[in-house]
Amino acid sequence: MNPKLKELADLMFPDVTKTIEDYEKMYPERNLESGAVVTRFAPSPTGFVHMGSLLSAFEDYKVARDTGGVFCLRIEDTDQKRSVENGIEGILNDLKNFDIKPDEGMISETESIGEYGPYIQSERMEIYHTFAKYLVLHDLAYPCFCTASELDETREIQELNKERIGYYGSFAKCRSLSIDLAIEKIKAGQEFVVRLKSPGNFNSKIVLHDEVRGDIEFPENDLDIVLIKSTDKLPTYHFAHLVDDHLMRTTHVMRGEEWLASFPIHDQLFSIFNFKKPKYAHLGLVMKIDETGTRRKLSKRKDKEASVEFYHREGIPKEAVKLYLMTIANSNFEEWLDNNPDKSLDDFKFDFKKVSASGTLFDISKLFNISKNYFGKMTASDIYDNLLKWTLEFDTEFHDLLVKYKDYSINIFNIEREVLKPRKDYTSYRSIRSFVFYMYDELFKDLEYDNVKITEKDEVIKILNTYYNEYMDLSDKDNWFLKVKEMCDKLGYASNIKEYKKEPEKYKGNIADVTGLIRVALTSKSNTPDLYEIEKLLGEERINERFNKYINK
């Protein structure tokens, strides 16, 4: 070995005490069953998770579960500017809201589980430096003293001459610096970054395999990319990816499409160290159509639905969100679910080949539809329990009523539920209140009554009184309806709508007008679930009160 190189490497990394072999021993190959997949989700600690990230975390987690593998949460805090206070807790919480728990890695702001840590990159300094030092020792990396303005300058020249932009070939000034000079500069206290001495040739092609896109041809990487940054001595993403995913024995790297372009860099890094390469899957981005009608990446800043906390706040059941995520993750999932209505998400196996390569437009109406169907399958008491939790956090007024009237509330949620075709109107926990508020006297105030057909005051009084005094029969639904019809006939309203349509001039109106009036008087709404069920739950006394309230409004 070149002793000069050793001197340089020692100077650059005085803190390194271990060797790569030491780390290989510390973090041995995992002893997993064949087919078990090791994935990882590696966010910056920004405190919350973006929809696109949630999708990839969800897929990472799903594959790990499906194969009996490991899902790891690693924190990429190598860009200190992005970190926020308690950022890890925030991420963990967002993930937890969708039942995603790491098998390994960070489990709180400061704690982790697993034998492959530390799982926070800023705590892995010495490891990165050990690997970087190895590279310097073998003349595969070098210190670069170029300043930001020098770099800007060469970029401008490159732009002007329409040359490829970057630090490569003759533009890589520090690559050809003599070792002596480099040593001298470091001794003189000059700042430096560590750059890869890329062995690639831009004119040669390589073919890399992506699990969703198949084989892709790239030019070899010839960029002398930065491995270790100057001021904080932290690694760049590229280098951290190599070291961490190798040492954590990640088998499948699933990440956004934005990483596709740096695939050749990562492949080259693994080749240089002769490490076993993980498989890669580059996922299509989650897009939306904005006000101007153009398609663009869903943005954390601009789009409220981009932050996963939004779904929690809206009260969309996490199960529904997961079903939606699965439909965009694997295009065959929806059909599978239709054909296997009794099976759950866990019975479906994630398939890389069914991942769409093109960016997905985020479709919130589809999500609501899935949510609606999910509510349709829940039991009334499940709804009650979950709604109780949701309102505790987001609607304490309603929460108190739910506590006070537990059984009554469950009965409300059970209206038209335990039947062959259950009604489907709830789209979220938040939406429920607007469907049932009138069932609670405490909320039946400051009303705006919907419009009704029958408005003439004497007629209104006559119908409500006649109904209440002579025709209200709550013993069972059939009797109830017979009585209503009877009353209509007596008062001159058609009890059969078909008849009415044939000869409308023969009647004052039809049964729908009459029940419409009763419905609005009782609930203030013209659209509600089954009237009989509502009346039955309300009971005679409150029906009377509400009729009077309506008449005197």
Next chain:
RNA sequence: GGUCUGUUGGUGAAGUGGCUUAACACACCACCCUCUCAAGGUGGCAUUCACGGGUUCGAAACCCGUACAGACUACCA
């Protein structure tokens, strides 16, 4: 400027050369059912797969161009 990816209806998409006169689901529209609504049922919604060439007996699928969209091209991830 360079590199790479993508392009099937309003949306998500199936489709790997003949079974496609293009599944399925969401949305939308119409009708039916019906005391209102939600559901549910029936039907409609791409003469055509960004465009132009080519290969082939045969192409949405294969090849070549073009266009458009997106990503990357940082000591950000």
